[in-house]
Amino acid sequence: DRLAKRxxxxxxxxxxxxxxxxxKDISSEDPDAGAAGRQMLRDAVAAVRDIGGNKLGGILYSAHTKYNRAPTRTGWMxxxxxxxxxxxxxxxxxxxxxxxxVNRFETNLLNTTTQGLRYLS
Structure with a gap:
């Protein structure tokens, strides 16, 4: 509250x-990881709101790591x-x-503008 006011x-x-x-990878096929990621993002939205923020960004759609495999259709969905x-x-x-x-060394899901636009549709 103090930060928001300031x-x-x-x-x-x-x-x-x-x-x-x-x-907490929401692109995982593991339901526990997906649920944990969903909750982490819900908590992040609440935290941003509580500090008076108006933007939440980053690698929110998968884990922030280099994967050794391509994303699966299930993970994408x-x-x-x-x-x-x-x-x-x-x-x-x-x-x-x-x-x-971001580049492929940071995630495997969205590495190009084309992928990003396809993801949004």
Whole structure:
């Protein structure tokens, strides 16, 4: 609350970036990892809201790590489902979700603009 008030008084916007660990990878086919990632992202939206932030970004759609395999269709769909839910939650809280498209050494899901645009559709 203090941070939110201070940011408002300075006319400063707060954005938060993060990545998911493997144990909370929403692109995983492991339902426990997916559920843990979903909860971590819900908690992140709440935290950004509580500090007066308006942006949550980063590698939110999979773990922030180098994978030794290509993403699976199931993993892609798991990720898209959770991000859709988190996007709706964030929108209701006045927060923009910013998905960072990164190189293959940081994730295997979204490495190109084409992949990023396809993911959004």
């Amino acid at each position: 940011a408002r008084s300075l006319d400063v916007e707060i954005g938060v970036t993060m990545g998911l660990p493997l144990a 798991n990720s898209a489902e959770v991000i859709g839910e988190i996007g709706d939650l964030a929108h209701r809280n006045g927060i923009d979700v910013v998905l960072e498209v």
